[in-house]
Amino acid sequence: MKKRADALKPFYVSLQSSIASAESRALFPPFGNFFMFESVKALYEPENADQSSSAHAAARNAIMDDASRFAVEIKASFLSQLVKAPNEAGTELSCDDAGAVTLSQAAVEQLAEGDESAVKCPSYWRTTYMTFPAVLDHYKVCGSQPLTAKSLSTNVAGIVATRHVIAVVDTVEPDRFKDNPLSTTTLYALGTAFKCDDCKSRDGAVGPAVWSARYQGSARWSGMVQHILDKHAQPALALPTIEYTPLAPPSPGQDNPGGFFVEDDG
Incomplete structure (x- = not known):
């Protein structure tokens, strides 16, 4: 089964390469997450799985939907932690009367681009720090384990x-x-x-x-x-x-x- 899963890597690369936006390409899941999608499992789990180009084309929309959900979840998780950690570290952020941070989506994404928001590559032995979502592209090269929503987060x-x-x-x-x-x-x-x-x-x-x-x-x-x-x-x-x-x-x-x-x- 692993051999059949690994045979999907060229298809995986082609899907990622087809995405026009650099940010969306970076948010495309690592292969470890990709091959866990139900839409992808159908292409390698059965012993007689059809791995023809026509089967890939038929599965494409469902796979891209799964990839979009992954992107939304991991980005939402990262940005929620991103706002919390700098505030606790003393960064002056806009807050309401109750002390809750009130930032627009644009302001939060701008915060994510700052050097203080860089996060470590999830690969255990790496000490590379990059901003989100570029760090995902780095991990795709050096890591193989599937990521969770908490794999990438800033901290005080x-x-x-x-x-x-x-x-x-x-x-x-x-x-x-x-x-x-x-x-x-x-x-x-x-x-x-x-x-x-x-x-x-x-x-x-x-x-x-x-x-x-x-x-x-x-x-x-x-x-x-x-x-x-x-x-x-x-x-x-x-x-x-x-x-x-x-x-x-x-x-x-x-x-x-x-x-x-x-x-x-x-």
């Missing part, structure tokens, strides 16, 4: 950790984002320029083995955010001292542009 600790990393950059380079506005793209352009001084200084105190497991050396902004959440959030979030060292720009004619080498993950 993540927002505070992100602010902390950005504040360090602003302190060292006050004009860093003057010409290139702050975004996840400009944050990734900083390269592996961050180190946790709190963990680095514990080498002699806790022994090299423990220190090695805790301190991972230089990291990108997203890796440092995840380091804070993994190593400095229990029992309560305690923001560590972060060292930010701007990477040297590439030299003219340099084959490997130094600090601007791009890796696969955060």
